[in-house]
Amino acid sequence: MLKDYYLDLGAHPQLNGSQDFLIQPKDFHKYVNEDYLIFYTENQGVCLWGIRREDAASPNPPVYENYGEEEWYQTSKSLMEFLLAMAHLQAVFSMELSNEEYWSIDEQAVEEIKRIYPSKQADSDLYTGVQFFWPSGRIDCGYEQ
Template identity: 75%
Template sequence: MTDFAAIRNLFHITESCGFDVKELQPWISRYGRIPEVLKDYYVELGAHPQLNGSQDFLIKPKDLHQYKNDDYLIFYLENQGACVWGIRWDDVAASNPPVYENYGNEEWYQTSESLTEFLHAMAYFQAVISMEFSNEEYWKIDEHVVERIKLLLPSKQADSGLYTGVQFFGQAGEVIAVMNNHDGYLLMFSAEDEQRFDELHATLQRLVDGEGIGNQNEFD
């Protein structure tokens, strides 16, 4: 079985919260097989509502037939249908294949090198939306602020091509997401409790204002 410990810890999941493997059987029968990592994810974690539906959606087994594609096995959907994520048919026999992203045209972009990379990045993205305390509006930031964040805040080691590029930072119990934007970057952040969120908000405000550089011990 695939190790999803990091995702379980992020969402404090201690028990199985997936679909019965029988629910995947029509899909497996139709396509011959599905990647082992994807099957494990559906069976272990696929039915967790916050993990798989806070912002974007893991397609439920009963709905997979609605997303037929001649070249890709589509399994994840953006919340407004603006894009989908899938696996090339040529790769479905692999246990942990790359994931691709499509914005409603013929061109697909590689989002991640592997399913595990994609699922971990998506978990952090869902977390930054679903944690109890979060910034209500995206902050627009530039490259200089991104570099300050990299200097002073630990990486979650879950960066991905998701949404054409997103990086994740923060301590335990908080998530900071920095997304590529056409004219810069968008900053989102959240925390599990109010005190941690207020501290994180203050820290990020200092970085946006150009303060705090050189005071790395604050985050050791």
């Protein structure tokens, strides 16, 4: 799955380098770890994400994170969930219709958003409290999907 992601979307700068960064294959040598294949880094290098080497043969392995310590913590149940959540988060920072402002909304507004827009189920446990919603049906984003 990770190889397919690199081949299909790995070179897309907005999805893979607006806030945090998909590590490019040419830079893998900078992130060597005996127990984990490290493939994503936080924008300041404080956090790294990887797949346990023992899970590498799994079609959709869990993803773990590390903060420069020996211990790694599971951050996502599956690679697909992780990549989807990161792509949505990156889009918030970089896509044409994104907004750099943050708004505080009350519980009533939250319930109205949930009623009108279905969840994209791209929340994972990656960023606590972050949820993604999208109108039903297909929206023309201006590029091939």
